[in-house]
Amino acid sequence: FVAGFIGSPSMNLFEGKLTGDELTAGTFAIRLQDAAFVRRPGLRSYAGRKIVFGIRPEHLYDSSLESGRKYQTVPAK
DSSP: OGGGTSSSSOOEEEEEEEETTEEEETTEEEEOOHHHHHHOGGGGGGBTSEEEEEEOGGGOOOGGGSOSOOOOOOOOO
């Protein structure tokens, strides 16, 4: 909750679900690396449940700068 208004620029928050190793929200999914589950062992307990997850703007980049990869466009701040 706090991440939505603390920090500049603010974090992009999405409602979604953890399914296997993917966070799904609307029309897109983000595959989590194994390291995410190692660093946060309790993460798997959220499988199948509705969650809110955040993506910091500095972790997004322009997909036109890379070729040969499939990307999804999502609304961001």
